[in-house]
Amino acid sequence: MGATISRLADKPNLWPWLLLTPLALYLAVFFAVPLFDVAVMSFTEPSLSFANYERVLTGKLYQQVFMNTFMTAGLVTLSCLLVGYPLAYLMNHVTRRTAMLILLLVTMSFWTSFLVRTYAWMVLLGNNGPVVAFLAAIGVDPAPQLLFTRFSSTLAMVHILAPYMIMNIYTVMQKIDPVLIRSAESLGARGWSLFRHVYLPLTAPGIANGCVLVFVICIGFYVTPVLLGSPREQMVAGLIGTQIEEFLAFGMGSAMAIILLVITLAILAVYHRRFGLDKLWG
Amino acid sequence: MNRLMRILGVLVVIFIAAPLVIVVPMSFSDARSLQFPPPGYWLGYYYAFFNDWGWLRPTWNSIIIAAATMVLTMILVVPATFALVRYRFYGKSVADLMMMMPLAVPHIVMAVGYYSFLGDLRLVHTHFGVILAHTCLAVPIAFLVLSANLKGFDRTLERAAQSLGASPVRTFMHVTLPILRPGIMISALFAFIQSFDETVVAIFISGRNAETLPRKMFDSIRQEADPVIAVISTLLFAVVILALVAPAGWKSIRKRLRSKTPPAAILGSQ
Numbered sequence: 001m002g003a004t005i006s007r008l009a010d011k012p013n014l015w016p017w018l019l020l021t022p023l024a025l026y027l028a029v030f031f032a033v034p035l036f037d038v039a040v041m042s043f044t045e046p047s048l049s050f051a052n053y054e055r056v057l058t059g060k061l062y063q064q065v066f067m068n069t070f071m072t073a074g075l076v077t078l079s080c081l082l083v084g085y086p087l088a089y090l091m092n093h094v095t096r097r098t099a100m101l102i103l104l105l106v107t108m109s110f111w112t113s114f115l116v117r118t119y120a121w122m123v124l125l126g127n128n129g130p131v132v133a134f135l136a137a138i139g140v141d142p143a144p145q146l147l148f149t150r151f152s153s154t155l156a157m158v159h160i161l162a163p164y165m166i167m168n169i170y171t172v173m174q175k176i177d178p179v180l181i182r183s184a185e186s187l188g189a190r191g192w193s194l195f196r197h198v199y200l201p202l203t204a205p206g207i208a209n210g211c212v213l214v215f216v217i218c219i220g221f222y223v224t225p226v227l228l229g230s231p232r233e234q235m236v237a238g239l240i241g242t243q244i245e246e247f248l249a250f251g252m253g254s255a256m257a258i259i260l261l262v263i264t265l266a267i268l269a270v271y272h273r274r275f276g277l278d279k280l281w282g
Numbered sequence: 283m284n285r286l287m288r289i290l291g292v293l294v295v296i297f298i299a300a301p302l303v304i305v306v307p308m309s310f311s312d313a314r315s316l317q318f319p320p321p322g323y324w325l326g327y328y329y330a331f332f333n334d335w336g337w338l339r340p341t342w343n344s345i346i347i348a349a350a351t352m353v354l355t356m357i358l359v360v361p362a363t364f365a366l367v368r369y370r371f372y373g374k375s376v377a378d379l380m381m382m383m384p385l386a387v388p389h390i391v392m393a394v395g396y397y398s399f400l401g402d403l404r405l406v407h408t409h410f411g412v413i414l415a416h417t418c419l420a421v422p423i424a425f426l427v428l429s430a431n432l433k434g435f436d437r438t439l440e441r442a443a444q445s446l447g448a449s450p451v452r453t454f455m456h457v458t459l460p461i462l463r464p465g466i467m468i469s470a471l472f473a474f475i476q477s478f479d480e481t482v483v484a485i486f487i488s489g490r491n492a493e494t495l496p497r498k499m500f501d502s503i504r505q506e507a508d509p510v511i512a513v514i515s516t517l518l519f520a521v522v523i524l525a526l527v528a529p530a531g532w533k534s535i536r537k538r539l540r541s542k543t544p545p546a547a548i549l550g551s552q
Contacts, residue, residue, distance in 0.1 A: 016371045016374075017371070019362060019365035022358055026418075027418060031383070031392075033399060034400075034415075037395050038395045083297065084294075086287045086290035086291040089288075089291060091291075093284070105298060106298065108523065108526060109302060111526070114481075116518055117302075119507075121301055123305070124301060124304060126318075128316060128317040128318065129316065130319070222393075222482045223481050237390040240390050240394065245486075250394075253394055257390065261387060268386050
């Protein structure tokens with residue numbers, strides 16, 4: 001075994017390059033070039049200048065949209081954590097059978113197209129839906145407008161992204177050695193202090209993974225905020241879409257896309273240096 | 283702490299299940315607009331879906347595009363995965379990272395890029411254009427699944443075959459490939475689903491000609507919330523359940539069949 005590895009490492013081998021070339025060429029042409037196009041357009045449309053970036057970075061509307069995006073993504077990430085942690089905990093403290101059923105439910109939710117889930121929330125929160133009916137029954141009448149608000153889009157995004165958080169925390173929790181918990185208990189840790197000093201630190205890697213993943217996906221989210229959110233409180237991706245589709249303002253759209261990309265890659269780069277990017281999705 | 287966590291956990295189960303459960307009765311509803319619980323039940327919207335080319339054509343487009351994306355992705359990814367998992371070479375870690383990039387870039391950014399890039403090539407609003415774009419987006423996912431499989435591959439099996447006189451090609455065809463087949467199939471399935479579900483890029487580049495199902499659903503939800511969406515949601519949902527439950531069901535059937543054999547075998551031996 002050792003001999004094979006050293007032989008492969010020492011002798012310059014053409015095989016890996018030959019195998020890798022088709023994909024590398026493909027990604028260079030059909031991935032890197034379009035991305036480069038965006039960068040070029042952000043400087044050249046309509047004329048060669050920094051004007052687009054200047055407008056995006058100083059304009060009040062654009063600043064507000066970026067702020068709104070980060071606030072929403074932060075809120076969604078926090079909510080996913082608050083939703084995901086208890087569920088992962090529950091899955092580790094019920095019978096194997098029940099845990100498998102919950103896992104099946106989460107997987108099912110994960111595999112269901114997010115258009116379907118967005119539509120389901122439209123039904124749930126609509127004016128003729130069960131939530132409004134329930135509110136009327138307990139005396140909240142007229143019910144507040146739920147659909148097409150920041151509330152509805154945030155709620156749907158939490159539902160859509162929660163499986164990422166749950167899976168990440170669940171896998172880490174599963175690996176916790178029960179001996180550690182028992183020995184902490186025998187040393188007198190109970191309730192909150194057991195959670196705070198033993199359970200929480202042990203699950204921290206899963207929390208970090210889940211939060212980074214949810215936040216990064218959320219700041220680039222297009223479909224759900226556009227369909228369920230308030231048109232007056234857009235997120236960055238939605239505004240990019242409007243610039244391209246309605247105003248044909250490719251320069252502005254591209255500049256915003258590049259800023260979004262830089263922020264996303266910066267977050268992932270920090271994560272990569274600490275944990276390694278391959279762990280995030282794997 | 284424990285009890286609080288359990289109560290919260292049960293609430294979360296309801297939160298996750300509710301939207302998945304609600305679409306099914308909605309698809310049988312006879313209401314013209316969104317209304318729950320439905321005033322009455324019928325199969326009218328199923329009939330509408332299967333008789334409306336406005337819905338069937340995008341469904342067909344999506345299947346064609348996803349199938350082509352799957353094939354192209356596998357042709358590119360299978361050799362590359364062998365290179366990245368089995369060989370060490372200069373620049374390998376960079377290549378690893380580059381493979382993951384399409385997953386890191388927000389789809390809206392790629393949508394802007396493809397809109398202009400494919401526009402220059404006159405491929406915007408064509409099936410081929412969508413396939414080219416979707417293949418890039420499917421590469422990282424197919425690679426993740428396949429490389430996990432290949433890493434767990436026991437290479438002594440290949441060496442055993444070669445020591446028994448099999449040529450490298452024969453070893454690959456008769457040992458490596460059959461063992462990797464399930465991994466390759468799952469990886470291909472992920473590529474298919476990635477394309478079939480992809481919405482954002484398709485919204486911007488598929489146009490009227492190559493309109494995919496997610497694009498059509500997006501437009502429909504945005505404009506009028508056609509009740510047919512509940513039908514499609516239920517059908518998609520049924521496929522997911524089938525895909526998730528079928529392997530488990532198949533296993534239990536096989537187990538039952540097998541569990542019948544031992545008593546007979548025991549009787550026979552007596």
